[in-house]
Amino acid sequence: MNYTKGVVGFRIILCISLIIGLSSVSLAQSTDQTYDVDACVSMDMSGLVRSQEITILSFDAKGIMRSNSESKVFDNCTVHSMGVSVFEGEDQTVYCYMKYLDPEGDYVIFLYTVNPGEKAATTKLLAGTGKYKGITGGGKAVRIAGGKPVVEGTTQFCNNHKGTFTVPK
Secondary structure, eight states, rough: OOOHHHHHHHHHHHHHHHHHHHHHHHHHHHHHEEEEEEEEEEEEEEEHHHHHHHHEEEEEEEEEEEESOOOOOOOTTTEEEEEEEEEEEEEEEEEEEEEOOOOOOEEEEEEEEEEOOOSSSSEEEEEEEETTOOEEEEEEEEEEOOOOOOTTTTEEEEEEEEEEEOOOO
C-alpha cells in the first residue's frame, strides 16, 4: 500500500514538474526580441497636389536592410514601402506600409506612421509569413542620412528602425 502511494505521489510530482517545465519553455519561446536595423531606400514620388497650403504625395520606395544587432534579425532583408505623405504648411503626416522580405522568402508587414510634430515614426507589426507568422510588436524609426535626389521625383535616404517583436511558437 505504501509502495502504491509512493508511486502515485512520484507520478503527480513528475507531472507537475513537467507542466511547470513546459510552461517555462513556452514563455521563453514567446519573449520579446529586439531589432535595430538601418533601411536605405530610393523613393519615387508622385504628387496629387502641391501648394503652400497643402502638398499630397504618394510614394513607392525600395531598398535593403542591414542589422546593427548581434542577433542579425532582419539583416539583408529587402524592403518595399508604399504610402502617402501630406504636408499642411510645416506639419507632415505620413501613412505607409512596409514589407521586409528576408533572404529565405519569409516577410513581415509594418504600418509606419508620422503625425504632425513628431520627430520619429511609429511602426507597428501587422503580419508575417513563415517563421514570422503571428508576429506582433513595433517600435520607432528615424532618418539617419539623406542625399541629393539622383533623379527628379525621387529621394534617397536611410532610416534607423528599432523596436521589439514577439513570434508565437
